Amino acid sequence: MPGPGPVFIAGATGYTGREVVRVCVERGLETVAHVRPDSRRLEHWTRHFEALGARVDTTAWSLADMKATLEALQPGGVHALLGTTKARGKRGSGSAVVDDYESVDYGLSVMLLEAAVACGSKPRFVYLSAMGADGRPVNAYMDVRKRVEAAVRGSELPYVIARPAFVTGDDREERRPAERVAAKVSDALLGLIARVGAGEFADRYRSLTGAELAQAMVALACESRDGKLVAETSQLRGALGGALGGALGAT
Structure with a gap:
């Protein structure tokens, strides 16, 4: 279980992040959604999250500032849901942070982790990684x-x-046509595989929506007593169904 303090969500404006904010609020958790202070849609996201019942934080992305914010909040949980894309990096985001994998996906995630460690409340750190991250990195995204x-x-x-x-x-x-087509083709093939008795294999690779992933991640963070968990797609699906017991991947 996370501690008694609020839940701090970085990457709150992303596809999964906004759903994590919603799920946390629905669970009755004190929820703080972080939005970049230089975001072009700051006013929009402030209205959106406050309407849900969350507080909005606009701490600048510097280690000193993030440490000060988390030390003041004393969070029980910290979610790192940060990420960019190659397309976004090419066109630029207007942010003070360089929009590439190394700066955003790695740099900001590790900065947040350091601030969480330093804040003193020992919050549960929830990190959105990707299937295959434990293997040999095949590209910059997986290496990060x-x-x-x-x-x-x-x-x-x-x-x-x-x-x-x-x-x-x-x-x-955000339009990701190649990813969406790949997911649909993969899900169709996995559906056929499941019909011939390989359901466990199919569950490992089947896609999740942002809402499904958010529900699973928050459930794992709130309901599991194990302090160190790694959950693959099948375990995340198990959490969705409330089957937390045998579905968790512990390290």
């Missing part, structure tokens, strides 16, 4: 996730590391 996972494991904090396969859905604002 492997290194962040190592940092999380090496910290003194309790943690949940989520490793979903595809995270997609028709409700995703």
